[in-house]
Amino acid sequence: xxxxxxxxxxxxxxxxxxxxxxxxxxxxxxxxxxxxxxxxxxxxxxxxxxxxxxxxxxxxxxxxxxxxxxxxxxxxxxxxxxxxxxxxxxxxxxxxxxxxxxxxxxxxxxxxxxxxxxxxxxxxxxxxxxxxxxxxxxxxxxxxxxxxxxxxxxxxxxxxxxxxxxxxxxxxxxxxxxxxxxxxxxxxxxxxxxxxxxxxxxxxxxxxxxxxxxxxxxxxxxxxxxxxxxxxxxxxxxxxxxxxxxxxxxxxxxxxxxxxxxxxxxxxxxxxxxxxxxxxxxxxxxxxxxxxxxxxxxxxxxxxxxxxxxxxxxxxxxxxxxxxxx
Amino acid sequence: xxxxxxxxxxxxxxxxxxxxxxxxxxxxxxxxxxxxxxxxxxxxxxxxxxxxxxxxxxxxxxxxxxxxxxxxxxxxxxxxxxxxxxxxxxxxxxxxxxxxxxxxxxxxxxxxxxxxxxxxxxxxxxxxxxxxxxxxxxxxxxxxxxxxxxxxxxxxxxxxxxxxxxxxxxxxxxxxxxxxxxxxxxxxxxxxxxxxxxxxxxxxxxxxxxxxxxxxxxxxxxxxxxxxxxxxxxxxxxxxxxxxxxxxxxxxxxxxxxxxxxxxxxxxxxxxxxxxxxxxxxxxxxxxxxxxxxxxxxxxxxxxxxxxxxxxxxxxxxxxxxxxxx
DNA sequence: TTGTAGGCGTTATCAC
DNA sequence: GTGATAACGCCTACAA
Numbered sequence: 183x184x185x186x187x188x189x190x191x192x193x194x195x196x197x198x199x200x201x202x203x204x205x206x207x208x209x210x211x212x213x214x215x216x217x218x219x220x221x222x223x224x225x226x227x228x229x230x231x232x233x234x235x236x237x238x239x240x241x242x243x244x245x246x247x248x249x250x251x252x253x254x255x256x257x258x259x260x261x262x263x264x265x266x267x268x269x270x271x272x273x274x275x276x277x278x279x280x281x282x283x284x285x286x287x288x289x290x291x292x293x294x295x296x297x298x299x300x301x302x303x304x305x306x307x308x309x310x311x312x313x314x315x316x317x318x319x320x321x322x323x324x325x326x327x328x329x330x331x332x333x334x335x336x337x338x339x340x341x342x343x344x345x346x347x348x349x350x351x352x353x354x355x356x357x358x359x360x361x362x363x364x365x366x367x368x369x370x371x372x373x374x375x376x377x378x379x380x381x382x383x384x385x386x387x388x389x390x391x392x393x394x395x396x397x398x399x400x401x402x403x404x405x406x407x408x409x410x411x412x413x414x415x416x417x418x419x420x421x422x423x424x425x426x427x428x429x430x431x432x433x434x435x436x437x438x439x440x441x442x443x444x445x446x447x448x449x450x451x452x453x454x455x456x457x458x459x460x461x462x463x464x465x466x467x468x469x470x471x472x473x474x475x476x477x478x479x480x481x482x483x484x485x486x487x488x489x490x491x492x493x494x495x496x497x498x499x500x501x502x503x504x505x506x507x508x
Numbered sequence: 509x510x511x512x513x514x515x516x517x518x519x520x521x522x523x524x525x526x527x528x529x530x531x532x533x534x535x536x537x538x539x540x541x542x543x544x545x546x547x548x549x550x551x552x553x554x555x556x557x558x559x560x561x562x563x564x565x566x567x568x569x570x571x572x573x574x575x576x577x578x579x580x581x582x583x584x585x586x587x588x589x590x591x592x593x594x595x596x597x598x599x600x601x602x603x604x605x606x607x608x609x610x611x612x613x614x615x616x617x618x619x620x621x622x623x624x625x626x627x628x629x630x631x632x633x634x635x636x637x638x639x640x641x642x643x644x645x646x647x648x649x650x651x652x653x654x655x656x657x658x659x660x661x662x663x664x665x666x667x668x669x670x671x672x673x674x675x676x677x678x679x680x681x682x683x684x685x686x687x688x689x690x691x692x693x694x695x696x697x698x699x700x701x702x703x704x705x706x707x708x709x710x711x712x713x714x715x716x717x718x719x720x721x722x723x724x725x726x727x728x729x730x731x732x733x734x735x736x737x738x739x740x741x742x743x744x745x746x747x748x749x750x751x752x753x754x755x756x757x758x759x760x761x762x763x764x765x766x767x768x769x770x771x772x773x774x775x776x777x778x779x780x781x782x783x784x785x786x787x788x789x790x791x792x793x794x795x796x797x798x799x800x801x802x803x804x805x806x807x808x809x810x811x812x813x814x815x816x817x818x819x820x821x822x823x824x825x826x827x828x829x830x831x832x833x834x
Numbered sequence: 835t836t837g838t839a840g841g842c843g844t845t846a847t848c849a850c
Numbered sequence: 851g852t853g854a855t856a857a858c859g860c861c862t863a864c865a866a
Contacts, residue, residue: 189853190853191844191845191854192844192845192846192847192852192853192854192855193851193853195843195844195846196845196851199845204851204852205851205852208852220637220640220641222611222641223843223844224556224615226552226556226561226616226842226843227556227842227843227844227845229552230550230552230556230842230858230860231843231846231857232858233858233859246577251571251572251577255571255598258598267595267616269593269596270595270596272581272584285548286593289550289551290552290593291550291551314546431784432784435786455754455781458755458757458758459785459786460785460786515836515837516837517837517860518839518860518861519835519837521859521862522836522861529835529836530835531835534836549860550858550859553842553858553860553861556844556858556860557841557859557861558842558860558861
């Protein structure tokens with residue numbers, strides 16, 4: 183291109199970047215030819231030179247879960263607006279895959295990472311390494327127990343209290359809770375909120391009404407059966423997640439059909455789909471995944487722009503609202 | 509790193525790449541230090557040098573649609589296994605956004621692109637330019653009318669015939685069809701299949717039983733009302749997509765509740781969710797999005813490895829199976 | 835077996 | 851206003 187115009191590469195480069203000391207005439211000639219040749223600058227070279235890729239990574243369990251899809255959208259929208267790319271990786275609940283993704287992303291030189299760790303992830307040394315390499319990491323939705331990390335989550339503690347209070351206001355006395363894996367802090371918070379909600383309202387906490395699943399349909403069905411075989415079965419069930427609640431609904435409908443109508447359910451996530459189906463659950467806690475993504479993007483860009491040593495740990499939790507379907 | 513070991517960079521490079529002519533002892537020393545320093549090669553530099561990024565792009569309307577999520581998974585799994593990255597872009601049905609994504613991806617030097625064009629995309633010159641720049645493009649799910657392009661789609665023509673035949677076998681005589689935008693070839697194929705299905709079974713095609721929507725809930729409801737106000741309303745409706753079918757179900761249930769039980773519906777997509785809800789539709793045509801993604805990845809890698817001039821247009825359509833829920 | 839030199843595309847810097 | 855040159859990190863002939 184430089185040759186064709188009999189100009190030096192540096193002049194061409196300056197012309198394309200609207201450098202002030204380049205004549206308008208020259209700029210025009212260069213830009214015209216660039217368009218004609220369908221010239222596109224090689225970002226790989228630019229990134230290489232700038233030691234920065236303007237790329238952020240996001241790692242999440244699965245795109246089939248709309249919570250994460252929405253978080254991606256918030257993250258992507260904010261990041262795009264600021265000129266950053268986003269690359270997505272799914273860990274599919276495998277720690278091994280997660281590690282692969284992290285090192286893949288590190289080698290493609292992402293400037294920052296947003297991650298919701300896999301089911302299996304308890305040790306986060308692979309992520310600590312990233313941070314040591316100067317790449318900021320923000321955990322979202324699921325955060326490790328490790329206290330000293332950036333995170334942004336939903337305030338599921340308050341949400342659980344709200345859910346329990348709502349069920350009590352509808353006259354329920356025996357409210358069960360099916361939780362997710364207990365080593366997630368998000369499960370723990372739900373649980374404590376559930377318990378505190380009962381206690382605040384003057385009820386006793388009954389541990390036999392609480393069970394835990396690994397989120398698989400089978401283990402959820404097992405938990406439901408256990409609860410339903412209780413001498414005094416629950417009249418309402420709080421579920422860790424909407425996807426779990428669907429399994430709970432199905433199990434009750436098929437195996438305990440006589441009680442199906444009287445048992446009320448609340449989940450987390452407020453799947454849009456519930457607006458469309460015939461017998462939706464009673465309610466669901468609406469989280470703000472899009473906003474989580476957006477704020478995470480905003481925060482991570484701030485961290486990137488700060489010299490590494492001045493970075494302050496960023497921790498946020500966003501409120502949920504109870505969405506009633508019936 | 510080279511300095512620490514008092515070796516030259518090339519020795520270090522060779523050691524890391526298991527070059528045969530490097531002594532085992534040296535290799536060990538180098539690798540050990542690399543691990544210790546948490547050294548990760550800079551892909552940006554490698555890509556820059558190799559004039560290849562080992563990155564594929566995939567552009568689709570929305571990740572909220574599980575069809576596309578599954579296609580991404582197929583694409584990503586195959587590509588990862590072959591050492592390629594995948595970057596995802598959502599056009600959100602906007603041509604403008606799509607063009608942005610294409611040029612973004614071009615400048616980040618993707619080696620190939622898989623795309624399902626936006627609602628608004630009729631002119632594909634932005635994609636032709638990519639191909640002219642030597643980057644292969646495969647269209648999936650939605651392909652432009654343009655005949656001379658690589659594509660991989662579901663065989664919705666056969667699928668529609670199957671669906672109609674199934675409804676006829678259940679005794680329906682008046683089968684309506686609510687289609688998607690008529691300028692998509694995928695809509696056209698569904699339509700022709702619907703019509704041919706009727707004719708092959710000895711029924712007359714009645715154009716008053718066919719309507720078209722832009723996929724929004726509102727326009728779908730409008731189409732349903734029109735059909736239901738028909739002097740002889742349909743007893744079964746074939747719907748362009750499961751998401752549309754949900755809107756159809758809801759509209760019939762709320763506005764024509766007396767007929768809700770007698771009208772049978774078939775959609776396309778076979779959303780996994782239908783397994784879990786209380787009153788699922790009669791059936792849905794199960795496409796193979798994961799396989800579409802996989803095959804697309806396979807095909808695009810083949811195209812990438814072939815010299816540009818020898819590339820042959822690749823066109824595939826995969827069969828669908830009818831999945832019955834009731 | 836190891837070292838040296840050159841080049842990939844772009845831009846910042848400095849000289850003209 | 852324009853041109854030459856170095857530098858970014860890595861790889862690979864080729865030289866030693």
